[in-house]
Amino acid sequence: MNQVELINVSKSFDKQQDILNDINLSIKKGEFFVLVGPSGSGKSTLLRMIAGLEDITDGIIKINERAVNHLPPKDRNLSMVFQNYALYPHLTVEQNILFGLRAKKVNKQEQQKRLNETCQMMEISNLLKRKPKELSGGQRQRVALARSVVSEAPLCLMDEPLSNLDAKLRAHMRIEIKRLQKRLGLTMIYVTHDQVEAMTMGDRIMVLNNGRIQQVGDPITLYNKPANLFVASFIGSPKMNMGKAVFSDQHLIIEDDLHLPKESIKSAMISETKNITVGIRAEHILPAEDSGVTHELTVVNVEQLGNETLISFEIGKELWTAKWLGQWNVHTGDKLPVHISADNISFFDSNSGRLLEASSTEKEEVLAI
């Protein structure tokens, strides 16, 4: 059953046209759905349209199979968590959590019951009498979550709820939110500009850019089969290595620099396309020891992360990065033998940006697990 459905939805502001274009989307009940995209891509706008805080210029939004275009937020039976938490500074934590229930005139007993349950779940029972400014960032975040949980609305919207927290707390809250969502069976629409957050939390992810859907799919699909160049470079860290490529008689030449034997590329469709961009993930530029040297590349930068090592090379005008597990004693300027296989390369049409063929090995890796 679809909890939320968007049909040909678009949005224009008075001052700015076409913020969102032709959005078609269905979100299933109980799904953790992540909206991700760069700043200004229209994520918040879309979320706010679902919430009823923003007018819908065109199209239909349905919640529970019912068109809700005309309904005010309160009649859409949803809750929302804001980036700055939107806690009322003059109210105590308890009053903040009960704010919505009081506005809806839920009876006192029910209020108390839900308050107790929620506070126990969120572990904030000892904070009830404090004001928001007497709380740490993480505690505020919890109160904001509690306010949303206590409403018992089946649909929960979150707009970058973790962006004000430090990295450690963010990682922790990611898990906590995800667990909460599963436990309560909520349908979650979660906005973030952070692809790591999207990948780690989402059952499904929608990538948005310039008000257009780039791709919708589960995290692994987005990673392995990015529908276009934008998704390819947006999803994954470090970013996918890209380069322009042309065919010579025997070779595929990337950025006038790297040569790969042509016969290793099977698809005929690729050879027919004029302008090709290739992409390869950092973990697929392998240390040569394992499987024979294909190229010798000059190291321009090394980042030691402890459990892995990021090594950068200059390929034509592009900077490529390799990610090697473990600690490697390499230095800037070294000539490093590496192994690059054509199987690991994804091909895109440079003009349209569309994916021509995804790398082939990755599927096997996933299946092997």
Place this chain on the structure above:
Amino acid sequence: MNEVAIQSDGVATPDFKKIKKKQQLIRFLKGILFLMPSIILFAVFLFYPLIRTIYLSFFLTDASGSTTVFVGLDNFINMFSSPVFRKSMQSTFLFVIFTVPGTVLIGLFLAILANEKLKGIGFFRTIYSSTMGISVAAGSVFWLFLFNPTMGWLNEILNFFGIEAIGWLTDPSWALLSVSITTIWMNLGFIFLILLGGLQSIDSYLYESAEIDGASYFYKLRRITIPMLSPTLFFVITVSLINAFQTFGQIDMLTSGGPQNETNLIVYSIYQEAFMNYQYGTASAQAVVLFVIILVLTFIQFKLGEKKVHYQ
């Protein structure tokens, strides 16, 4: 399954355009509801009187203020040819020239003094702003004594230095100046408070970086304080101008417009014409003039204020 869904949609989907229109109307009505009390009172006590004043200025009236004869522009023609009114305009402008720069400069001086981070500065701030809490009537009474020709302190001081006593409020060549001094004193507190507020909103890092460059006190004053304060100064000047044109209480208490109409400022002149002589028509004509002056001043404030002056 699909077909059924589409069918039921066709029934269930309401006409959003229509609903949107209705919601807009409701939003409009709610907004108006919040503004209604203010709008009604503005209409009754501000806009209606404005129109009514202009209307009255074309008529002669009886003692109760009802119109009797339409006289066209006669009220205005008579007014501008009347030496009394011309004197009144002249006094008003002189008064403005005396009081506005006086108030602003002294207020600025005090604000700059009181902006210094010194011990006990709070006390001085309170003192300097105190005249804001002293009403026109009380202030006039205080100064009435100071101006008193025989016992007043001002003449006693002159006497001490061997200078002849001055008829502060009775001598035509001194009266307007005396009233101006009183007015400067009365308005000082308010102007001081606003300027101090403006000074305190200047970011202190500006001064700190100048300090590191070794700038002198007066250099900082000229290059940082005054330019950064310019929007506030501008506001304060306009407010003082408008206040000066509307001065009434101290005239009524100190001089009643005398001697020889020297201090017959425009609002006092309107008051006399309307409520002493019952000439509502001519009084209204004068009020129209006052309105035009204020209109122009406020308009200049808005036009220039938009640009937020930051003279370097």
Place this chain on the structure above:
Amino acid sequence: MKIPLRRKVIFYILLVVSAFLVFAPALIAFMMSFMTNQDIMSGKLIPTTITFDNYLAVFERFPLLNYLLNSFIVSIVIMIGQLMLSSLAAYAFVFMEFKGRNFLFFVFISTMMVPFEASVIPNFQTIRDLNLIDSYAGLTLPYFAMAFGTFLLRQNFKQIPKELKEASEIAGMGHFKFYLSVVLPMAKTSLITLGVYGFLTSWNMYLWPLLATTNDSVRTVQIGLKQLQTQEQLNEWGVIMAGGIIVVIPTLILLFLGQKRLQQGLAEGAIK
């Protein structure tokens, strides 16, 4: 920032001298109000004997208490009226979206261009025709709507994050409830500032009470003071000054308490 000693001394001298000059008229009046008539006549600076006779006299000979009460009522009523109307209007300008809002805002701005003094004649007639001369309503009503207060509060309301409003919408809270339970408590300091300002200016009103009162029933203390001054004539300065001091004491206290807030609040409202 450290201030050099030499400059410190100069500043203190300037501060003290200016303070003395600014406060002198009030100080002299204060001292005179405790002087006997003889002391005043002989031009003494400091009273030889301190007497409260002047204060007793002014209360005895004059319905001063009555005037004070009137002023108090009038000022409080105007203050509350202004706070209510200004905050409602400011709320609409900040939190409500509707057609014509910008136009209405322009109307509010334009009221700043109409000086009350220039419209005093029709206002007098209106109040007279409504039979409100010599009534609290007649004294206060014209002052309820206030563009300056609306702007000041609008500035302040704008600082309330709009997410708070949106959260309340999702919770299903209406405008009026949000205004009462969130906006007003959050803007408390600005409301106090505006209240103090409104009280001060109302207490000190002169022209309108002069026109709108004809007898002692609702006459305010400012007009009372004018009468005191004209009736007592020149010989009894001590009594007049006692009257003057009594008139300024409530406002001075209020000002001393609220000086800091006023200064911040007014600067905020004055310059966006």
